[in-house]
Amino acid sequence: MDTISSFLTSDHRACDVEFANLENAVASQDWEESQKQLEKFSTDLTHHFAMEETVMFPTFEEVTGMTQGPTMIMRMEHSQMRNILEDLKADIEKKDKNHFFGVSESLMMLMQQHNMKEEQMLYAMADMHLGSLVSKVIEDMKAI
Amino acid sequence: MFNQGLSLDQAPPINIPFRFFLSAPFFGVLMSFVFFFVPFNELSNQYSHFAIGLIHLFTLGILSMIIFGAMQQMMPVLAGAVIKKPKLFANIVHSSLVLGTLFLSFSFILGIKFLLHLAVLFLSIAFLTFFILSIKLLFNVKYLTSTVKAMRLFSIAGIITLCFGLYLAISHINLNFDENYYIFVFLHILFASFGFALLIIMGVSFQVIPMFYVALDFPKFIQNKTPLILFILLFISAVFFYFDINFLILKLAFVVLMISFSFYGLKSLNNRRRPVFDATLWYWKLSLSSLIIAMIIWLFDFFESSYILAIVFAFGFLYSLLQGMVYKIIPFLSWFHLSSKGYFKLPTIREFIDEKYIKIHFFIHFISIIFFVLSYFQNSFIYVAAVLFLASNILFFINCLNAIIKYTAIAKTNPMDLSAFK
Numbered sequence: 001m002d003t004i005s006s007f008l009t010s011d012h013r014a015c016d017v018e019f020a021n022l023e024n025a026v027a028s029q030d031w032e033e034s035q036k037q038l039e040k041f042s043t044d045l046t047h048h049f050a051m052e053e054t055v056m057f058p059t060f061e062e063v064t065g066m067t068q069g070p071t072m073i074m075r076m077e078h079s080q081m082r083n084i085l086e087d088l089k090a091d092i093e094k095k096d097k098n099h100f101f102g103v104s105e106s107l108m109m110l111m112q113q114h115n116m117k118e119e120q121m122l123y124a125m126a127d128m129h130l131g132s133l134v135s136k137v138i139e140d141m142k143a144i
Numbered sequence: 145m146f147n148q149g150l151s152l153d154q155a156p157p158i159n160i161p162f163r164f165f166l167s168a169p170f171f172g173v174l175m176s177f178v179f180f181f182v183p184f185n186e187l188s189n190q191y192s193h194f195a196i197g198l199i200h201l202f203t204l205g206i207l208s209m210i211i212f213g214a215m216q217q218m219m220p221v222l223a224g225a226v227i228k229k230p231k232l233f234a235n236i237v238h239s240s241l242v243l244g245t246l247f248l249s250f251s252f253i254l255g256i257k258f259l260l261h262l263a264v265l266f267l268s269i270a271f272l273t274f275f276i277l278s279i280k281l282l283f284n285v286k287y288l289t290s291t292v293k294a295m296r297l298f299s300i301a302g303i304i305t306l307c308f309g310l311y312l313a314i315s316h317i318n319l320n321f322d323e324n325y326y327i328f329v330f331l332h333i334l335f336a337s338f339g340f341a342l343l344i345i346m347g348v349s350f351q352v353i354p355m356f357y358v359a360l361d362f363p364k365f366i367q368n369k370t371p372l373i374l375f376i377l378l379f380i381s382a383v384f385f386y387f388d389i390n391f392l393i394l395k396l397a398f399v400v401l402m403i404s405f406s407f408y409g410l411k412s413l414n415n416r417r418r419p420v421f422d423a424t425l426w427y428w429k430l431s432l433s434s435l436i437i438a439m440i441i442w443l444f445d446f447f448e449s450s451y452i453l454a455i456v457f458a459f460g461f462l463y464s465l466l467q468g469m470v471y472k473i474i475p476f477l478s479w480f481h482l483s484s485k486g487y488f489k490l491p492t493i494r495e496f497i498d499e500k501y502i503k504i505h506f507f508i509h510f511i512s513i514i515f516f517v518l519s520y521f522q523n524s525f526i527y528v529a530a531v532l533f534l535a536s537n538i539l540f541f542i543n544c545l546n547a548i549i550k551y552t553a554i555a556k557t558n559p560m561d562l563s564a565f566k
Binding site: 016017019020023024027076080099101102103104105106108109110112113116117120121124125 | 356418420493
């Protein structure tokens with residue numbers, strides 16, 4: 001049976017692969033392909049945020065009563081990452097490979113430390129606190 | 145606890161890890177003077193007072209300094225373990241570690257016994273403060289990961305290393321070297337190298353290699369079992385030494401564990417998904433390759449003196465890895481703190497330290513290790529090695545300082561003001 005942890009962690013890994021595909025396209029300076037990969041990565045990343053922000057986080061907040069806690073900080077970091085996506089887009093449009101890799105490294109580090117906090121603490125807490133609601137939460141996230 | 149761990153407000157102020165990182169190369173500079181001025185035959189004899197002083201400039205001034213700085217940053221992020229009074233804690237640990245290291249090393253190098261009394265006092269304060277709090281925080285963590293487990297073992301091994309060290313220091317103070325003295329020397333070295341240093345490096349590598357380089361995870365067995373097996377082996381070693389049982393089979397077990405860890409680390413780095421070149425990869429690869437070489441040298445006792453083993457292990461393995469980590473952590477923390485404070489536009493992580501200078505530093509560091517090794521065969525090369533080591537540490541300091549200057553200049557401005565980094 002899926003847990004929130006296994007479901008969302010595997011989605012993190014899928015985003016990592018998309019991110020690496022994007023960097024590979026930029027490394028080979030195939031700007032058309034880079035554009036496509038950025039769109040794909042952005043769609044997947046923002047879809048992941050949407051699953052958390054519209055389904056998992058509200059349920060977690062309702063059950064635990066923690067609205068100003070971990071979910072609030074995760075939302076703030078999501079917003080930081082959304083902003084960086086805009087910078088990446090601008091670099092691809094300008095075909096600025098060097099700056100792109102500086103920005104992409106910032107995103108990568110932010111994303112990885114964010115994932116680490118979610119995977120190691122938040123998801124484990126969610127699985128524990130949500131109990132019988134876990135399968136419904138996963139179904140609702142899949143429906144997005 | 146979780147809530148606190150995720151908040152940047154609960155992470156230590158950025159100047160705390162920076163202070164620890166910037167102090168390390170200062171001890172590297174002191175080491176280079178010792179290498180330059182002390183006769184080689186004294187340096188290469190691990191029981192000489194000069195060698196004891198030199199080794200502790202490294203293990204306390206560089207290794208412990210960087211590990212303690214990094215741990216204060218990592219415990220909240222990786223384990224959700226928050227230090228409540230981070231400034232007070234850092235002030236006590238940092239100042240007593242600096243003073244204790246200087247007193248201990250120079251009591252041996254200059255032969256001033258009085259300094260050893262002070263060293264015992266200050267190092268006890270530094271290590272007990274650090275480890276008692278770490279143990280308290282880490283053993284209260286609810287959600288256990290391989291990293292948290294390794295951090296716990298590291299903290300216990302650290303306390304034990306300190307106890308052996310204190311016993312040895314008191315033996316030197318009282319000039320009372322009983323029949324157990326050499327057993328304690330060996331156990332102190334073993335717990336310091338495989339317990340204190342390797343357990344934390346392993347634990348952090350399991351997280352940091354996949355995170356920094358978008359690389360493969362270590363196999364589950366390596367992540368979950370290696371630190372614990374290593375920890376148990378340390379205690380079995382103590383029994384073997386006490387009863388004078390042949391150590392070869394245990395030595396083999398240590399070597400197999402270490403080589404497996406290095407092999408999977410290198411495999412992970414070589415199969416990373418990110419295509420971008422990153423100079424810190426050189427440090428990691430040099431480090432893990434050096435660990436393999438050191439283990440082979442140790443297993444077969446290739447050389448009469450343990451000088452080459454110490455050089456390859458300390459500078460090749462440990463210092464390379466520590467420098468590579470610091471070059472990743474400083475730019476990330478600078479960027480992350482500024483970004484979280486709402487600065488609208490920032491330099492990218494790669495712009496905080498010019499990669500060209502990281503490469504030059506790596507080259508000098510690598511060549512210095514080669515000359516240190518060559519010195520064993522041609523003693524006069526130690527002068528070249530010492531000068532290169534001096535240059536390497538100065539450059540390491542300047543590179544880190546440049547990033548911190550950039551951070552400080554931006555942090556002083558209004559978040560919406562873009563002029564500071566133009």
